[in-house]
Amino acid sequence: MAMVCLTDFEEYAKEHLSKATWDYYAAGADECCTRDDNLLAYKRIRLRPRILRDVSVSDTRTTVQGTEISFPVGIAPTAFHCLAWHEGEVATARATEALNTCYITSTYSTCSVEEIVAAAPNGYRWFQLYVYRDRKLSEQIVHRVEALGYKALVLTVDVPYTGKRRNDIRNQFKLPPHLKVKNFDGVFQQETAAPEEYGIPANTLDPSISWKDVYWLQSITRLPIIIKGILTKEDAELAVEHGVQGIIVSNHGGRQLDGGPASVSTPPIRLVMESHCPPSDATSQVSQNEGRQLLGRTTARNTPNRLESLTSPDCPTADYRIDALSEIVDTVQGRIEIYVDGGIRTGSDVLKALALGAKCVFIGRPAVWGLAYKGEEGLREVLQILNDEFRLSMALSGCRNVAEINRNLIQCSKL
Ligand SMILES: Cc1cc2nc3c(=O)[nH]c(=O)nc-3n(C[C@H](O)[C@H](O)[C@H](O)COP(=O)(O)O)c2cc1C
Numbered sequence: 001m002a003m004v005c006l007t008d009f010e011e012y013a014k015e016h017l018s019k020a021t022w023d024y025y026a027a028g029a030d031e032c033c034t035r036d037d038n039l040l041a042y043k044r045i046r047l048r049p050r051i052l053r054d055v056s057v058s059d060t061r062t063t064v065q066g067t068e069i070s071f072p073v074g075i076a077p078t079a080f081h082c083l084a085w086h087e088g089e090v091a092t093a094r095a096t097e098a099l100n101t102c103y104i105t106s107t108y109s110t111c112s113v114e115e116i117v118a119a120a121p122n123g124y125r126w127f128q129l130y131v132y133r134d135r136k137l138s139e140q141i142v143h144r145v146e147a148l149g150y151k152a153l154v155l156t157v158d159v160p161y162t163g164k165r166r167n168d169i170r171n172q173f174k175l176p177p178h179l180k181v182k183n184f185d186g187v188f189q190q191e192t193a194a195p196e197e198y199g200i201p202a203n204t205l206d207p208s209i210s211w212k213d214v215y216w217l218q219s220i221t222r223l224p225i226i227i228k229g230i231l232t233k234e235d236a237e238l239a240v241e242h243g244v245q246g247i248i249v250s251n252h253g254g255r256q257l258d259g260g261p262a263s264v265s266t267p268p269i270r271l272v273m274e275s276h277c278p279p280s281d282a283t284s285q286v287s288q289n290e291g292r293q294l295l296g297r298t299t300a301r302n303t304p305n306r307l308e309s310l311t312s313p314d315c316p317t318a319d320y321r322i323d324a325l326s327e328i329v330d331t332v333q334g335r336i337e338i339y340v341d342g343g344i345r346t347g348s349d350v351l352k353a354l355a356l357g358a359k360c361v362f363i364g365r366p367a368v369w370g371l372a373y374k375g376e377e378g379l380r381e382v383l384q385i386l387n388d389e390f391r392l393s394m395a396l397s398g399c400r401n402v403a404e405i406n407r408n409l410i411q412c413s414k415l
């Protein structure tokens with residue numbers, strides 16, 4: 001079967017994984033509004049391609065935290081890769097090493113960090129960390145990954161409690177007995193009397209974590225700290241003030257707070273009829289007006305209609321590009337690097353995220369679909385397809401390298 005796009009891998013995974021595993025990977029919280037909006041959000045964005053710019057050579061390389069990677073797509077931390085493929089995270093590590101990109105290993109990996117590093121010694125990796133009630137446990141794993149050559153810590157902050165994922169509850173999903181959270185082998189497993197989530201004692205994560213834990217983390221490590229799960233400018237500003245080195249704008253693939261924003265999205269807009277214009281004219285009036293505003297050329301034109309943003313009053317209604325990512329990029333103003341995950345499925349999604357100001361994007365579910373297809377080889381294919389699509393989208397929009405990607409490429413369209 002020829003795999004042409006990431007959706008082909010999704011279909012394969014759905015067909016071949018057990019229902020409980022598929023449901024776990026696919027899950028969103030509650031009614032999955034945010035999960036689904038992550039994808040729709042990219043589809044709403046339209047690009048403004050430039051032409052006649054000699055795109056015979058295009059360079060997809062970029063840097064993250066000062067290290068060069070071959071293209072701006074890394075692997076977001078996802079748990080339990082052995083459910084998708086028997087070699088689990090070892091296969092993930094080999095594929096990302098081969099494609100020279102960044103792999104964020106989940107705390108809940110089913111191979112140990114030592115196995116992962118041994119399998120792909122030259123790979124570029126960050127480690128995703130949850131803060132445990134028992135800080136010693138967190139401290140030990142931080143020192144382990146530091147010694148193993150992990151290059152950054154990704155502190156996930158959107159899971160004080162696990163989101164309510166309905167199918168996981170219906171399926172009573174838990175890690176099968178032959179698989180373990182290998183990094184904590186014998187630690188989590190000892191506490192079997194505690195109530196469990198996914199076969200892991202549910203009370204291990206600390207819901208009381210706060211900004212002071214960022215200082216605590218800084219006191220035990222010299223690695224750069226990247227906060228994953230920020231969605232507002234207020235928290236982005238706090239992150240900068242607390243001296244972290246990066247932010248991943250993320251809603252955890254829509255698995256936590258349902259109803260939170262898509263990580264990249266256009267705010268809902270409504271048409272406000274201000275005077276005599278007949279309703280049949282409304283749509284075209286709106287799109288003309290919208291186009292003008294996006295191009296930054298809005299003047300006091302005597303238009304009978306206007307668009308009203310339904311976002312909070314401090315989000316300027318005149319700029320329809322405001323979304324979680326842009327809000328944060330605008331606030332941070334280049335002081336630290338901003339990354340994004342959630343809903344990236346094509347190379348043009350990558351281009352859109354970069355145009356909105358992300359330095360790099362990360363993919364979650366598509367990575368496990370690739371593993372489910374053919375392990376290391378399957379994930380290499382997923383990454384290669386995204387790389388090829390991104391290169392093509394760059395060329396078709398007139399960008400020869402990532403430095404040429406900017407907000408002028410973005411136009412918004414209504415649903
Ligand atoms: C099956 C699954 C497991 C995940 N496990 C983790 C995890 O262990 N740690 C974490 O920080 N995020 C975890 N996430 C969230 C991802 O890092 C990422 O935010 C999300 O998957 C991005 O959306 P996408 O799947 O649409 O690409 C998980 C997501 C999925 C789908």
Ligand SMILES: CCCCCCC(=O)C(=O)O
Pocket residue numbers: 079108159162197198200201202252255
């Ligand atoms: C007990 C918490 C398990 C979390 C598993 C990994 C994760 O973040 C997910 O979204 O799933």
